[in-house]
Amino acid sequence: xxxxxxxxxxxxxxxxxxxxxxxxxxFLFVFRETLPIFSGKAVKKTEVTSVKQETxxxxxxxxxxxxxxxxxxxxxxxxxAxxxxxxxxxxxxxxxxxxxxxxxSYKEDESGEGNRVTVKGLAGKVWMPVSDNPRYGLLxxxxxxxxxxxxxxxxxxxxxxxxxxxxxxxxxxxMREFIKPAIEILAGFxxxxxxxxxxxxxxxxxxxxxxxxxxxxxxxxxxAMALAAIPIIFxxxxxxxxxxxxxxxxxxxxxxxxxxxxAFFVTLPAAAPGIFAAVLLGIGRIFGxxxxxxxxxxxxxxxxxxxxxxxxxxxxxxxxxxxxxxFGDTHYSVLFLIGTxxxxxxxxxNATAEFYVKGRLMTRLQGxx
Amino acid sequence: xxxxxxxxxxxxxxxxxxxxxxxxxxxVIMLIVIIIGGKDTLSWxxxxxxxxxxxxxxxxxxxxxxxxxxxxxxxVAAVPFGAITALYLTEYARESSxxxxxxxxxxxxxxxxxxxxxxxxxxxxxxxxxxGGMDKIFSGGKLIWAQPNILWASLTMxxxxxxxxxxxxxxxxxxxxxxxxxxxxxxxxxxxxxIxKVVLPGARSGILTGTILAISRGAGEVAPxxxxxxxxxxxxxxxxxxxxxxxLGYHIxxxxxxxxxxxxxxxxxxxxxxxxxxxxxxxxxxxVLIRSRLRRAH
Numbered sequence: 001x002x003x004x005x006x007x008x009x010x011x012x013x014x015x016x017x018x019x020x021x022x023x024x025x026x027f028l029f030v031f032r033e034t035l036p037i038f039s040g041k042a043v044k045k046t047e048v049t050s051v052k053q054e055t056x057x058x059x060x061x062x063x064x065x066x067x068x069x070x071x072x073x074x075x076x077x078x079x080x081a082x083x084x085x086x087x088x089x090x091x092x093x094x095x096x097x098x099x100x101x102x103x104x105s106y107k108e109d110e111s112g113e114g115n116r117v118t119v120k121g122l123a124g125k126v127w128m129p130v131s132d133n134p135r136y137g138l139l140x141x142x143x144x145x146x147x148x149x150x151x152x153x154x155x156x157x158x159x160x161x162x163x164x165x166x167x168x169x170x171x172x173x174x175m176r177e178f179i180k181p182a183i184e185i186l187a188g189f190x191x192x193x194x195x196x197x198x199x200x201x202x203x204x205x206x207x208x209x210x211x212x213x214x215x216x217x218x219x220x221x222x223x224a225m226a227l228a229a230i231p232i233i234f235x236x237x238x239x240x241x242x243x244x245x246x247x248x249x250x251x252x253x254x255x256x257x258x259x260x261x262x263a264f265f266v267t268l269p270a271a272a273p274g275i276f277a278a279v280l281l282g283i284g285r286i287f288g289x290x291x292x293x294x295x296x297x298x299x300x301x302x303x304x305x306x307x308x309x310x311x312x313x314x315x316x317x318x319x320x321x322x323x324x325x326x327f328g329d330t331h332y333s334v335l336f337l338i339g340t341x342x343x344x345x346x347x348x349x350n351a352t353a354e355f356y357v358k359g360r361l362m363t364r365l366q367g368x369x
Numbered sequence: 370x371x372x373x374x375x376x377x378x379x380x381x382x383x384x385x386x387x388x389x390x391x392x393x394x395x396x397v398i399m400l401i402v403i404i405i406g407g408k409d410t411l412s413w414x415x416x417x418x419x420x421x422x423x424x425x426x427x428x429x430x431x432x433x434x435x436x437x438x439x440x441x442x443x444x445v446a447a448v449p450f451g452a453i454t455a456l457y458l459t460e461y462a463r464e465s466s467x468x469x470x471x472x473x474x475x476x477x478x479x480x481x482x483x484x485x486x487x488x489x490x491x492x493x494x495x496x497x498x499x500x501g502g503m504d505k506i507f508s509g510g511k512l513i514w515a516q517p518n519i520l521w522a523s524l525t526m527x528x529x530x531x532x533x534x535x536x537x538x539x540x541x542x543x544x545x546x547x548x549x550x551x552x553x554x555x556x557x558x559x560x561x562x563x564i565x566k567v568v569l570p571g572a573r574s575g576i577l578t579g580t581i582l583a584i585s586r587g588a589g590e591v592a593p594x595x596x597x598x599x600x601x602x603x604x605x606x607x608x609x610x611x612x613x614x615x616x617l618g619y620h621i622x623x624x625x626x627x628x629x630x631x632x633x634x635x636x637x638x639x640x641x642x643x644x645x646x647x648x649x650x651x652x653x654x655x656x657v658l659i660r661s662r663l664r665r666a667h
Contacts, residue, residue: 008561008564009560009561011453012457012461013457015450015453015454016454016457016472018454019472019475019476019531020471020475022475022479023482025494026482026486026487026490030486030489032493033493033497158388159388159391159392160392162384162387162389163388163389166385166388167389169385170386171389179389185396188585188650189399189649190618190649191484191589191592192591193403193645193646194399195622196621196625196638196642197642199625199626200635200638201402230392234392258374259378260378260381263382281481284481287483288482289483290483290485290591290592291591291592291618291622294626295622295626315592318485318488319485319488319595322595322596323596327497335489336489339485339489342486343482343483346483346486347478347481347482349481351478354477
């Protein structure tokens with residue numbers, strides 16, 4: 001009897017740790033695939049022999065500092081380096097390369113970029129991974145992501161918060177029981193369906209309405225993303241608003257404030273930290289959403305402030321390009337780097353939302369401020 | 370003064386009401402457009418036949434079959450782990466302990482991780498690391514597991530849906546009355562016996578709801594399977610775990626963005642979207658029904 005108790009407890013505890021392990025593993029493995037960027041192509045050649053591993057590895061680190069200054073040199077040089085790089089990526093040619101590994105790694109480092117991407121390269125303004133002279137500038141993607149996020153949140157946050165206020169403060173009980181599940185239906189829409197609707201219906205509709213040129217653009221994508229963010233923001237905000245103690249409202253009403261004054265000047269401020277958290281969660285959702293942007297934004301990596309231009313976001317870039325890259329290629333690693341960025345950012349957002357709500361809101365609503 | 374106040378109040382209340390109306394109107398319009406666009410193409414034959422003529426005609430049977438197979442494998446992986454984690458959180462962990470808090474935080478984080486990241490993880494971990502390792506050990510370097518297939522796609526999806534299962538089961542375990550547990554323990558049953566004979570049967574509907582919600586979520590997600598197993602077009606159904614598969618969501622995505630003639634296949638796209646929507650809504654509806662029955666029972 002005793003052993004079974006013991007094992008049951010241990011097994012159950014062990015399995016529970018799995019979710020922690022998964023989070024750590026996700027970070028480790030997504031990050032692991034980005035490592036070749038930082039260590040350069042020398043790492044690939046080191047797989048050939050153990051002796052060379054050290055020499056070429058050392059060569060790479062030795063050259064690290066020099067390289068950043070060299071970077072930005074003339075294009076022909078970079079291209080020459082690139083051809084060698086492609087030879088080295090496929091495993092079958094490892095044996096061929098191994099003979100001259102030591103020499104060639106020196107050469108490349110002198111000639112400029114090689115397979116390495118510098119911080120400067122990643123901060124570039126051009127995202128052109130598939131070309132004779134690939135550029136991995138993340139700037140247009142980051143700008144695109146923020147553009148979409150801002151447009152989406154500008155639509156989603158006011159709508160969702162006002163709707164939550166209506167549901168929590170004004171709507172009679174029967175209406176509330178209808179509104180809440182009705183809006184939460186939106187959460188049940190698979191994102192590919194929202195993307196499809198935006199691509200086929202909304203894009204055409206908005207084009208007729210505003211008469212802009214590019215049919216698929218940041219605006220269409222942003223509005224579609226708002227649809228994905230609304231249910232999250234609504235649900236969290238509504239929950240927080242109903243959690244505001246009724247004594248607050250009663251006190252306000254007793255002082256002669258009207259119903260709408262109580263709602264806007266008492267309930268809304270009291271729930272502010274929760275609303276803030278809700279918006280953060282909404283941003284997290286928008287930031288990581290892939291299918292909608294992939295389908296509805298046109299996917300052109302431009303830097304522009306015009307909401308009616310096409311954009312390409314970080315997540316859409318992964319979704320669109322990962323299927324076509326060579327495993328272990330620089331392009332592949334850069335896509336994983338984008339993934340790491342997305343993961344770290346959403347993790348930070350989630351942690352902030354969580355601790356902010358737990359800390360601030362709870363103490364405030366329990367009257368400890 | 371009074372009048373102005375009343376007017377502002379009216380406007381502000383009106384704005385909140387209008388927001389609700391706008392949101393619900395958008396939902397209704399979306400539903401109506403998709404239903405109208407898809408209802409003429411949707412038929413039994415559409416559901417049970419293969420795509421034809423370079424996917425410009427015919428049905429979606431392989432996509433339905435692939436989705437079904439994937440969610441089954443996914444549930445087999447996600448439900449036991451999810452249920453056990455929920456058991457730990459409700460029965461074994463003390464709520465204030467940092468371990469329980471960390472597990473809870475991990476579960477919430479997992480539910481916030483962008484779905485495309487799961488896809489990357491599936492590629493980096495399942496395909497390259499696990500699959501690559503299996504090929505090295507079992508088949509001497511021959512490429513079998515180190516490539517996208519239905520197993521890796523399903524396991525990736527299982528990670529994504531794990532939090533759904535955990536939250537749902539946790540809720541239902543908490544709904545099992547304290548008295549029942551106390552009675553069982555008072556009669557001399559051990560903790561594990563109590564869990565097995567009292568708590569788990571009481572939480573059965575919660576496990577069922579969790580499974581259904583996970584399936585509904587998994588059937589609709591596309592990003593995690595983009596490069597872990599979904600295929601553009603397959604002439605045959607997948608018959609082993611190392612085969613690729615077609616999925617409904619992925620089918621919608623490629624038909625509407627990469628198909629030969631997007632306009633010509635529009636009815637097929639609408640009908641496929643309608644099928645996916647009907648599938649997820651039906652599942653969600655069933656889950657809500659079970660849950661409300663559970664609430665009434667206690």
